[in-house]
Amino acid sequence: MNRTWWAIVIVAALLAPAARAGTIAIAGGVFGGMSFPVLQDDQSQGPIFGARIPVRLAALLAVEPFYSTSALGDKTIETSPGFSVTRSGSDVTTYGVNALLPFGTKTLLYPFGGIGSARFQRDGADESFTSYDLGLGLGLTLIPKLMLDVRGELQMASSGETSRKMFNVTLGATYSIFNTP
Amino acid sequence: MNGFRRVLPLLALAALAAAGCMLTSGQFAVTYGLPDPITVNSSLVETFDVDLNTVSEYNDHKDQIKRVEDMALVGQFTNNGASEAQIEVWLVRDPSAIGPPQQNGTRLWGPLTLAGHASEKVDWDRSAALFDGRQALIDEVKGDGNFRLYIVTTGLVSVTVTKGSLIVVVGAAV
Numbered sequence: 040m041n042r043t044w045w046a047i048v049i050v051a052a053l054l055a056p057a058a059r060a061g062t063i064a065i066a067g068g069v070f071g072g073m074s075f076p077v078l079q080d081d082q083s084q085g086p087i088f089g090a091r092i093p094v095r096l097a098a099l100l101a102v103e104p105f106y107s108t109s110a111l112g113d114k115t116i117e118t119s120p121g122f123s124v125t126r127s128g129s130d131v132t133t134y135g136v137n138a139l140l141p142f143g144t145k146t147l148l149y150p151f152g153g154i155g156s157a158r159f160q161r162d163g164a165d166e167s168f169t170s171y172d173l174g175l176g177l178g179l180t181l182i183p184k185l186m187l188d189v190r191g192e193l194q195m196a197s198s199g200e201t202s203r204k205m206f207n208v209t210l211g212a213t214y215s216i217f218n219t220p
Numbered sequence: 221m222n223g224f225r226r227v228l229p230l231l232a233l234a235a236l237a238a239a240g241c242m243l244t245s246g247q248f249a250v251t252y253g254l255p256d257p258i259t260v261n262s263s264l265v266e267t268f269d270v271d272l273n274t275v276s277e278y279n280d281h282k283d284q285i286k287r288v289e290d291m292a293l294v295g296q297f298t299n300n301g302a303s304e305a306q307i308e309v310w311l312v313r314d315p316s317a318i319g320p321p322q323q324n325g326t327r328l329w330g331p332l333t334l335a336g337h338a339s340e341k342v343d344w345d346r347s348a349a350l351f352d353g354r355q356a357l358i359d360e361v362k363g364d365g366n367f368r369l370y371i372v373t374t375g376l377v378s379v380t381v382t383k384g385s386l387i388v389v390v391g392a393a394v
Contacts, residue, residue, distance in 0.1 A: 078246025081290055081389045116344075118251050118385035124294045126344040163348035164290065200286035201245035201391035 064095035064218045070190070070211030074109040074131070077193075077204040082128040083112035087207055093139070103137040105153070109205070129159040131205075133170050133194070147178035147186070157196040159203070168196035168203070184215040245393050247289050250278040254295065254384035258371060260307075261378045265321060265370050270386060272365035278390070282365060287391035288358040292347035295384030299334040305377035306331040310370040311356050321370040326356040328369070334379070344387060361388055 067090070074087040089107030096102065111128030118124055135155015141147045150173075157170035174192025181187055188211045195202045252275055260266040272278040299305040308330035310321035317324040329350050334340060342350075351357075360367040369386075373379050 078248075078394065080247055080249035116249060116251065116387075118294055118387065119253055119256070119383045122296070122383040124292070124344040124347075124385075124387070126290070126292075126348070162345040163351060198287055198391065201247075201393070203247065 064215060066093045066095075066186075066213045066215045067091075068093065068188075068211050068213030070107075070188075070209040072190075072207060072209030074111060074194075075206045075208075076111060077206055079203060080114070080116075081126050082114050085109055085111040085128055087209065089133075089209075091137075091211075091213075093213060095141075099140065101139040101141060101149075103139060103151075103153070104135070105137060105155070106132075106134045107207075108132050109207075111205075127161050129161045129164070131157055131159050131196075133157040133196075135170060135172075137172065139176070141178075145180040147176070147180075147188075149176045149178065150174070151176060151190075151192075157194070159196065166198075168198055171195045171197065172207075174207075178213070186213045186215075187211070188213060245284075245286065245391060247389050247391055248277050248281055250275050250388045250390060252386045252388075254381070254386065256382055256384065258381040258384060259378065260371050260373045260381075262373075262376045265372050267315075267368055267370050269368050270366070272361065272388070278365060278388075281390060281392035281394075284393035285362050285390045286393065288354070288361050288388060289391045290348060290387070290389035291351050291354065291357055292344045292387040293329050293350075293384070294342055294344055294347050294387060296339060296341050296382045297332060297334060298339040298380045298382070299336060300378040300380060301376065302336040303375050303377055304336060305334045305379050306374040307334065307379055308332075308372045308374075310372055311353060311360065311367060312370065313356070313360075313367075315368045321372065325370065326353040328353040328357055331374075347387075357388070361390065 069090050071088045075084045076082050087109035091103050091105035093101050093103045109131045113125050113127050115123050115125040135153050137151045137153030139149045139151040141149040152173045155170045158167045172192045172194045176188050176190040178186045178188040190209050192207050194205045309328045310325045311328045312321050312325035
């Protein structure tokens with residue numbers, strides 16, 4: 040949690056000089072897709088949805104507060120012949136901030152990385168972790184102010200010594216809300 | 221800003237390197253089959269030894285276990301008597317200790333309440349919510365993987381557990 044707040048403070052510090060330089064562009068976006076657990080025996084893939092607010096600080100850099108929620112799928116295992124048990128997948132709520140390095144103009148390719156907080160909830164379990172993500176996005180401007188983007192990212196919710204990892208694939212739409220002159 | 225743009229990927233790589241085993245870890249389900257059936261009569265205690273070393277998923281990762289992520293005791297629980305039964309599972313760290321497990325141990329799981337002549341399939345979700353002695357089991361799983369469990373019932377009842385298994389999900393490096 041503390042790391043997340045530090046990240047937000049750093050983003051705010053980055054925003055201030057960019058605002059003075061008159062280079063800020065703010066957009067709002069929504070996205071949806073699938074979240075695939077990596078090396079997790081106790082849950083399977085499920086849908087993910089969320090929203091983000093990309094803030095373009097310069098041609099070279101954007102930051103993006105985001106929020107997402109995913110419902111990982113159930114896992115069933117056969118514990119003895121003819122006897123199976125099921126564990127519900129976790130509901131994962133993540134918020135944080137990404138830093139993006141966009142290349143291009145109308146078609147954008149952007150590696151990104153971020154930090155946040157992820158809360159995993161299911162029967163008998165409710166835990167929060169520091170969440171890191173790293174990924175690659177491709178954005179296509181279809182009409183002025185509206186961009187479609189496809190992203191793949193590895194999310195890593197860390198307990199310190201181990202982590203729960205998910206590979207998230209999302210499709211999103213981003214609308215440009217505000218540009219400084 | 222150009223400098224920042226160059227530095228950011230390096231910072232990301234440094235963070236990944238620092239993450240080390242966090243990146244190369246996973247959650248692995250270790251399923252240990254209990255004796256089948258187990259019958260506990262009228263407030264007596266039934267014991268059974270668990271040796272996780274006989275499970276390949278545990279053996280493959282036992283030296284790299286960092287966390288116990290989830291636990292469950294599943295099976296078909298049947299109350300053979302007419303009165304309501306409460307079932308608990310206790311863990312005693314020192315099996316040579318004299319006295320009932322309630323004096324020397326930690327309640328690991330329960331109570332599960334069964335009406336007279338009722339039978340219930342205790343699934344993974346239901347069972348995970350009944351675990352309340354997580355730390356005691358975590359210590360055993362991260363230790364030698366050998367421990368003794370005690371099934372305790374209350375009242376003048378007879379309870380049978382069939383197809384019972386202990387499920388432990390460990391977080392370990394790969």
